[in-house]
Amino acid sequence: MMRSGRENVAVDGEGRIWVPAADFLSIHDWIAPDLWSHFTEHNGNREPSVIHIRGRLEDTILILDAELNRVPSTELTCLLLHNYIGSSGSERRKDHRILIDRAPTLRRQYLRVWHGKPVLGQAEFDLGISYYPERHAIHIHTVSLGRGMTNSMRGKRLMSQTFQRVVGVLRTHYVGAAVSAVILAPPAEHWFKKYFGGKRLASSIERSRLEEYVHVGQEHRDRLMIGSIGRPTRSDTTK
Secondary structure, three states: OEEOOOOOOEEOOOOOEEOOOHHHOOHHHHOOHHHHHHHHHOOOOOOOEEEEEEEEHHHHHHHHHHHHOOOOOOOEEEEEEEEEEEEOOEEEEEEEEEEEEEHHHHHHHHHHHHOOOOOOOOOOEEEEEEEEHHHOEEEEEEEEEOOOOOOOOOOOOOOHHHHHHHHHHHHHHOOOOEEEEEOOOHHHHHHHHHHHOOEEOOOHHHHHHHOOOOOOOHHHHHHEEEEEOOOOOHHHHOO
8 A cells, every 4th residue: 555645645556545534634634734834933933732632522621631731831732633422433423623722722712612612713723623423414613713803814825725625634534415614704605615515595494404403503593504525536635
């Protein structure tokens, strides 16, 4: 089996692509080099420490607290978190979340995140995705770069390549799944339409069906969009 250009991807003798479960992907499968270099530069030219945790929701919370206590408070830290609700093999929900910031900020935020009450713009980077196996559906909870509604990262296209990588991960591991998100800004709507064929929910019936498993809050119901995840392209498996 031969390794391709992308970490953790291999090609066998018949040209078939093999990839590990999304839970085992490295941070560089999710975050593009330009964005990672940005965080390295702002961390005194040291790569952020990566805490990679997988497991049941209850267990990951306890492990995460212990790991954060070992991280210097002045260092940028990347949390790569994968948890599930239910028993292994019959999960009701699987979460993928990436948070990048300094440890004190992450410590304040992670309980809010796990309880489904994230506050956008409270971390330097925040990506939150949930998969619902029984419905074969993805919901993108958060995609946020930079702290606050106005910050120095905006307008630099730092999310472009990273968002393409995230799309590649979803296409590789969740092909054919329905995908939904609350869209708050025109650029996000552009990307959602481009990669997922997204559209606004046409009726209250569609909203009610989605809200059977995703809680978005009354204030965001009119901002919901739905789409579908297509098959992976060659570029998705060779980045």
